[in-house]
Amino acid sequence: MRVLHLDENHPILWERLAQMGFDNHADYQSTKSQIEGEIDRYEGLIIRSRFRLDSSFLQRAKRLRFIGRVGSGLENIDVACATSLGIALFSAPEGNRNAVGEHTLALLLALLNKITSADKEVKKGRWRREANRGEELSGKTVGIIGYGHTGKAFAQKLRGFEARVLTFDIAPGLSDENARQVPLAVLQAEADILSLHVPQTPLTTGMVDDSFIRAFQKPLYLLNTARGAVVKTADLVRHLQSGRIKGAGLDVLEYEQSSFERLFQGAELPRAFDYLTRADHVVLSPHVAGWTLESKRKLAEVIVQKIAENFGCDAAQSRAENEKP
Secondary structure, three states: OEEEEOOOOOHHHHHHHHHHOOEEEEOOOOOHHHHHOOHHHOOEEEEOOOOOEOHHHHHHOOOOOEEEEOOOOOOOEOHHHHHHOOOEEEOOHHHHHHHHHHHHHHHHHHHHOOHHHHHHHHHOOOOOOHHHOOOOOOOOEEEEEOOOHHHHHHHHHHHHHOOEEEEEOOOOOOOOOOOEEOOHHHHHHHOOEEEEOOOOOOOOOOOEOHHHHHOOOOOEEEEEOOOHHHEOHHHHHHHHHHOOEEEEEEOOOOOOOOOOHHHHOOOOOOHHHHHHHHOOOEEEOOOOOOOOHHHHHHHHHHHHHHHHHHHHHHHHHHHHHHOOO
Protein backbone atom coordinates (compact mmCIF):
# COMPACT_ATOMS: atom_id res chain seq x y z
CA MET A 1 0.00 0.00 0.00
CA ARG A 2 1.49 3.30 -1.13
CA VAL A 3 1.31 6.26 1.28
CA LEU A 4 2.02 9.86 0.26
CA HIS A 5 3.34 12.26 2.91
CA LEU A 6 2.56 15.91 2.12
CA ASP A 7 4.22 17.40 5.23
CA GLU A 8 7.30 16.56 7.26
CA ASN A 9 6.53 14.98 10.63
CA HIS A 10 8.40 13.10 13.34
CA PRO A 11 10.49 10.37 11.64
CA ILE A 12 8.87 7.69 13.78
CA LEU A 13 5.74 8.01 11.63
CA TRP A 14 7.60 7.10 8.43
CA GLU A 15 9.66 4.40 10.16
CA ARG A 16 6.74 2.56 11.75
CA LEU A 17 4.62 2.67 8.62
CA ALA A 18 7.53 1.14 6.73
CA GLN A 19 7.89 -1.56 9.38
CA MET A 20 4.22 -2.47 8.91
CA GLY A 21 4.71 -2.86 5.17
CA PHE A 22 3.55 0.49 3.82
CA ASP A 23 5.43 1.97 0.87
CA ASN A 24 6.21 5.58 1.90
CA HIS A 25 6.55 8.42 -0.59
CA ALA A 26 7.09 12.13 0.13
CA ASP A 27 6.18 15.28 -1.77
CA TYR A 28 6.71 18.41 0.31
CA GLN A 29 7.08 20.91 -2.55
CA SER A 30 4.58 20.29 -5.37
CA THR A 31 1.51 22.45 -5.75
CA LYS A 32 -1.96 21.17 -4.97
CA SER A 33 -2.79 20.86 -8.68
CA GLN A 34 0.41 18.89 -9.31
CA ILE A 35 -0.41 16.49 -6.50
CA GLU A 36 -3.97 16.09 -7.80
CA GLY A 37 -2.39 14.69 -10.97
CA GLU A 38 -0.76 11.82 -9.11
CA ILE A 39 -2.97 11.22 -6.08
CA ASP A 40 -4.77 8.32 -7.77
CA ARG A 41 -1.59 6.23 -7.29
CA TYR A 42 -1.90 6.15 -3.49
CA GLU A 43 -3.93 4.22 -0.93
CA GLY A 44 -2.93 6.44 2.00
CA LEU A 45 -2.27 10.14 2.60
CA ILE A 46 -0.53 11.86 5.53
CA ILE A 47 -1.04 15.61 5.98
CA ARG A 48 -0.85 18.44 8.52
CA SER A 49 -2.22 21.72 7.18
CA ARG A 50 -0.50 22.34 3.86
CA PHE A 51 -3.70 22.83 1.88
CA ARG A 52 -7.38 21.96 2.01
CA LEU A 53 -8.47 18.57 0.71
CA ASP A 54 -11.70 19.57 -1.01
CA SER A 55 -14.14 17.43 -2.97
CA SER A 56 -12.34 18.10 -6.26
CA PHE A 57 -9.10 16.74 -4.81
CA LEU A 58 -10.71 13.77 -3.08
CA GLN A 59 -12.65 12.67 -6.15
CA ARG A 60 -9.35 12.33 -8.01
CA ALA A 61 -8.02 10.02 -5.31
CA LYS A 62 -9.55 6.89 -6.82
CA ARG A 63 -7.54 4.42 -4.73
CA LEU A 64 -7.36 6.38 -1.48
CA ARG A 65 -8.41 4.37 1.56
CA PHE A 66 -7.31 6.58 4.45
CA ILE A 67 -6.08 10.06 5.37
CA GLY A 68 -4.04 10.63 8.51
CA ARG A 69 -4.06 14.24 9.71
CA VAL A 70 -1.17 14.81 12.13
CA GLY A 71 -3.06 17.29 14.29
CA SER A 72 -6.17 17.56 16.40
CA GLY A 73 -8.84 18.48 13.85
CA LEU A 74 -10.14 17.66 10.37
CA GLU A 75 -11.37 21.11 9.32
CA ASN A 76 -9.03 21.22 6.30
CA ILE A 77 -10.71 18.11 4.85
CA ASP A 78 -14.13 17.87 3.21
CA VAL A 79 -15.28 15.25 5.70
CA ALA A 80 -18.67 14.64 4.09
CA CYS A 81 -17.10 13.98 0.70
CA ALA A 82 -14.39 11.73 2.15
CA THR A 83 -16.98 9.73 4.07
CA SER A 84 -19.16 9.30 0.98
CA LEU A 85 -16.13 7.97 -0.89
CA GLY A 86 -15.37 5.46 1.85
CA ILE A 87 -12.11 7.14 2.89
CA ALA A 88 -11.24 6.61 6.56
CA LEU A 89 -10.11 9.75 8.42
CA PHE A 90 -7.72 9.78 11.36
CA SER A 91 -6.69 12.74 13.50
CA ALA A 92 -4.70 12.84 16.73
CA PRO A 93 -6.21 15.09 19.41
CA GLU A 94 -4.83 12.70 22.02
CA GLY A 95 -1.31 13.52 20.87
CA ASN A 96 -1.14 17.19 21.79
CA ARG A 97 -3.77 17.52 24.52
CA ASN A 98 -1.19 17.86 27.30
CA ALA A 99 0.73 20.52 25.37
CA VAL A 100 -2.47 22.52 24.75
CA GLY A 101 -3.48 22.22 28.40
CA GLU A 102 -0.12 23.55 29.57
CA HIS A 103 -0.05 26.38 27.03
CA THR A 104 -3.57 27.49 27.94
CA LEU A 105 -2.55 27.64 31.58
CA ALA A 106 0.56 29.62 30.64
CA LEU A 107 -1.55 32.19 28.76
CA LEU A 108 -3.90 32.52 31.72
CA LEU A 109 -1.14 33.01 34.29
CA ALA A 110 0.59 35.52 32.03
CA LEU A 111 -2.61 37.54 31.81
CA LEU A 112 -3.49 37.41 35.51
CA ASN A 113 0.04 38.40 36.53
CA LYS A 114 0.68 40.91 33.70
CA ILE A 115 3.85 39.03 32.83
CA THR A 116 4.29 40.25 29.25
CA SER A 117 3.65 43.93 29.95
CA ALA A 118 5.86 43.87 33.05
CA ASP A 119 8.63 42.16 31.10
CA LYS A 120 8.55 44.83 28.39
CA GLU A 121 8.58 47.64 30.95
CA VAL A 122 11.51 46.31 32.97
CA LYS A 123 13.53 45.81 29.79
CA LYS A 124 12.88 49.47 28.97
CA GLY A 125 14.04 50.63 32.41
CA ARG A 126 10.59 51.11 33.95
CA TRP A 127 9.98 49.73 37.45
CA ARG A 128 6.21 49.97 38.06
CA ARG A 129 5.09 47.62 40.80
CA GLU A 130 1.58 48.93 41.51
CA ALA A 131 0.68 49.15 37.82
CA ASN A 132 1.64 45.49 37.46
CA ARG A 133 -0.21 44.17 40.50
CA GLY A 134 -1.74 40.86 39.44
CA GLU A 135 -4.70 38.65 40.33
CA GLU A 136 -4.71 35.15 41.79
CA LEU A 137 -6.34 32.23 40.04
CA SER A 138 -7.37 30.70 43.36
CA GLY A 139 -11.06 31.23 44.08
CA LYS A 140 -12.01 32.12 40.52
CA THR A 141 -14.51 30.27 38.34
CA VAL A 142 -13.11 28.97 35.07
CA GLY A 143 -15.56 28.16 32.29
CA ILE A 144 -14.46 25.69 29.62
CA ILE A 145 -16.48 25.42 26.42
CA GLY A 146 -15.72 22.12 24.69
CA TYR A 147 -14.84 19.25 27.03
CA GLY A 148 -12.96 16.93 24.74
CA HIS A 149 -9.27 16.02 24.91
CA THR A 150 -7.83 19.53 25.31
CA GLY A 151 -10.62 20.89 27.49
CA LYS A 152 -10.14 18.00 29.89
CA ALA A 153 -6.37 18.45 29.85
CA PHE A 154 -6.74 22.12 30.80
CA ALA A 155 -9.19 21.28 33.60
CA GLN A 156 -6.74 18.74 34.98
CA LYS A 157 -3.98 21.37 35.06
CA LEU A 158 -6.23 23.64 37.15
CA ARG A 159 -6.60 21.15 40.01
CA GLY A 160 -3.75 22.59 42.06
CA PHE A 161 -5.00 26.18 41.88
CA GLU A 162 -8.14 25.91 44.01
CA ALA A 163 -10.25 27.23 41.16
CA ARG A 164 -13.84 26.22 40.44
CA VAL A 165 -14.21 24.71 36.97
CA LEU A 166 -17.45 24.59 34.97
CA THR A 167 -17.83 23.20 31.47
CA PHE A 168 -20.36 23.41 28.68
CA ASP A 169 -20.46 20.88 25.85
CA ILE A 170 -23.15 19.73 23.43
CA ALA A 171 -22.46 16.11 24.45
CA PRO A 172 -24.15 15.09 27.73
CA GLY A 173 -22.74 13.38 30.80
CA LEU A 174 -19.22 14.85 30.82
CA SER A 175 -18.86 15.95 34.45
CA ASP A 176 -15.82 14.46 36.15
CA GLU A 177 -13.54 15.06 39.12
CA ASN A 178 -12.05 18.13 37.40
CA ALA A 179 -15.11 19.99 36.08
CA ARG A 180 -18.89 20.16 36.48
CA GLN A 181 -20.97 20.27 33.31
CA VAL A 182 -23.59 23.02 33.30
CA PRO A 183 -25.90 24.73 30.81
CA LEU A 184 -24.33 27.58 28.85
CA ALA A 185 -26.45 30.17 30.68
CA VAL A 186 -25.03 29.02 34.04
CA LEU A 187 -21.47 29.20 32.74
CA GLN A 188 -22.09 32.70 31.38
CA ALA A 189 -23.54 33.82 34.71
CA GLU A 190 -20.68 32.54 36.88
CA ALA A 191 -17.41 32.43 34.90
CA ASP A 192 -14.52 34.78 35.61
CA ILE A 193 -12.43 33.13 32.90
CA LEU A 194 -13.53 31.54 29.61
CA SER A 195 -11.39 29.02 27.74
CA LEU A 196 -12.37 27.73 24.29
CA HIS A 197 -11.65 24.13 23.30
CA VAL A 198 -14.06 23.47 20.44
CA PRO A 199 -13.46 22.26 16.88
CA GLN A 200 -14.21 24.55 13.95
CA THR A 201 -17.65 23.58 12.67
CA PRO A 202 -20.63 25.51 11.26
CA LEU A 203 -21.95 25.60 14.83
CA THR A 204 -18.80 27.13 16.36
CA THR A 205 -17.59 29.44 13.55
CA GLY A 206 -18.19 33.00 14.73
CA MET A 207 -19.70 31.68 17.98
CA VAL A 208 -17.97 34.24 20.21
CA ASP A 209 -19.56 37.43 18.95
CA ASP A 210 -21.02 40.57 20.51
CA SER A 211 -24.21 38.96 21.83
CA PHE A 212 -22.34 35.91 23.15
CA ILE A 213 -19.91 38.10 25.09
CA ARG A 214 -22.67 40.34 26.43
CA ALA A 215 -24.38 37.28 27.93
CA PHE A 216 -21.58 36.92 30.50
CA GLN A 217 -22.55 38.49 33.79
CA LYS A 218 -19.03 39.34 35.00
CA PRO A 219 -16.00 40.87 33.29
CA LEU A 220 -13.84 37.97 32.18
CA TYR A 221 -10.56 36.81 30.73
CA LEU A 222 -10.84 35.01 27.38
CA LEU A 223 -8.51 32.22 26.24
CA ASN A 224 -8.57 30.71 22.74
CA THR A 225 -6.32 27.77 21.92
CA ALA A 226 -8.96 26.18 19.67
CA ARG A 227 -9.54 27.79 16.26
CA GLY A 228 -9.29 31.45 15.29
CA ALA A 229 -12.57 31.48 13.37
CA VAL A 230 -14.51 30.73 16.55
CA VAL A 231 -14.00 34.32 17.74
CA LYS A 232 -15.10 37.43 15.84
CA THR A 233 -12.06 39.63 16.32
CA ALA A 234 -13.84 42.96 15.89
CA ASP A 235 -16.35 42.06 18.62
CA LEU A 236 -13.57 40.81 20.90
CA VAL A 237 -11.68 44.10 20.48
CA ARG A 238 -14.80 46.14 21.19
CA HIS A 239 -15.19 44.41 24.54
CA LEU A 240 -11.49 44.55 25.35
CA GLN A 241 -11.78 48.31 24.93
CA SER A 242 -14.92 48.55 27.05
CA GLY A 243 -13.51 46.40 29.85
CA ARG A 244 -16.15 43.68 29.59
CA ILE A 245 -13.23 41.43 28.61
CA LYS A 246 -10.36 42.10 31.02
CA GLY A 247 -7.74 40.38 28.89
CA ALA A 248 -7.29 37.82 26.13
CA GLY A 249 -4.79 35.03 25.54
CA LEU A 250 -4.94 34.01 21.88
CA ASP A 251 -2.92 31.22 20.33
CA VAL A 252 -5.11 31.26 17.22
CA LEU A 253 -6.40 34.15 15.14
CA GLU A 254 -9.23 34.77 12.73
CA TYR A 255 -6.61 36.01 10.24
CA GLU A 256 -4.68 32.74 9.92
CA GLN A 257 -6.39 31.44 6.80
CA SER A 258 -5.04 34.34 4.80
CA SER A 259 -1.26 34.37 5.09
CA PHE A 260 -0.41 35.81 8.49
CA GLU A 261 2.87 37.29 7.26
CA ARG A 262 1.05 39.07 4.43
CA LEU A 263 -0.80 41.18 6.99
CA PHE A 264 2.45 42.99 7.76
CA GLN A 265 3.35 43.67 4.13
CA GLY A 266 0.52 46.09 3.40
CA ALA A 267 0.26 49.76 4.23
CA GLU A 268 -1.48 49.05 7.52
CA LEU A 269 -2.81 46.16 9.58
CA PRO A 270 -6.53 45.42 9.87
CA ARG A 271 -7.78 47.74 12.62
CA ALA A 272 -8.92 45.03 15.03
CA PHE A 273 -5.73 43.03 14.67
CA ASP A 274 -3.59 46.13 15.06
CA TYR A 275 -5.27 46.71 18.41
CA LEU A 276 -4.42 43.16 19.53
CA THR A 277 -0.74 43.67 18.71
CA ARG A 278 -0.57 46.85 20.80
CA ALA A 279 -2.77 46.03 23.79
CA ASP A 280 -0.96 45.23 27.04
CA HIS A 281 -3.84 43.05 28.22
CA VAL A 282 -3.57 40.73 25.18
CA VAL A 283 -1.08 37.86 24.91
CA LEU A 284 -0.55 36.34 21.45
CA SER A 285 1.24 33.20 20.30
CA PRO A 286 1.53 31.78 16.74
CA HIS A 287 -0.72 28.68 16.92
CA VAL A 288 1.84 26.72 18.93
CA ALA A 289 -0.24 25.55 21.91
CA GLY A 290 0.00 21.95 20.73
CA TRP A 291 3.45 22.42 19.19
CA THR A 292 6.01 20.96 21.62
CA LEU A 293 8.94 18.61 21.13
CA GLU A 294 6.99 15.95 23.00
CA SER A 295 3.71 16.42 21.13
CA LYS A 296 5.46 16.10 17.76
CA ARG A 297 6.30 12.51 18.60
CA LYS A 298 2.99 11.78 20.35
CA LEU A 299 0.97 13.01 17.36
CA ALA A 300 2.91 10.72 15.04
CA GLU A 301 2.50 7.77 17.39
CA VAL A 302 -1.27 8.25 17.63
CA ILE A 303 -1.67 8.38 13.84
CA VAL A 304 0.50 5.29 13.37
CA GLN A 305 -1.52 3.39 15.96
CA LYS A 306 -4.85 4.27 14.33
CA ILE A 307 -3.60 3.30 10.88
CA ALA A 308 -2.18 0.06 12.25
CA GLU A 309 -5.46 -0.88 13.92
CA ASN A 310 -7.44 -0.37 10.72
CA PHE A 311 -5.04 -1.12 7.85
CA GLY A 312 -1.96 -2.79 9.33
CA CYS A 313 -2.99 -6.28 8.26
CA ASP A 314 -3.72 -5.08 4.72
CA ALA A 315 -0.27 -3.51 4.46
CA ALA A 316 1.44 -6.65 5.73
CA GLN A 317 -0.50 -8.83 3.30
CA SER A 318 0.33 -6.50 0.43
CA ARG A 319 4.03 -6.63 1.27
CA ALA A 320 3.97 -10.40 1.55
CA GLU A 321 2.37 -10.72 -1.88
CA ASN A 322 4.93 -8.37 -3.40
CA GLU A 323 7.78 -10.37 -1.89
CA LYS A 324 6.61 -13.70 -3.34
CA PRO A 325 9.14 -15.12 -5.83
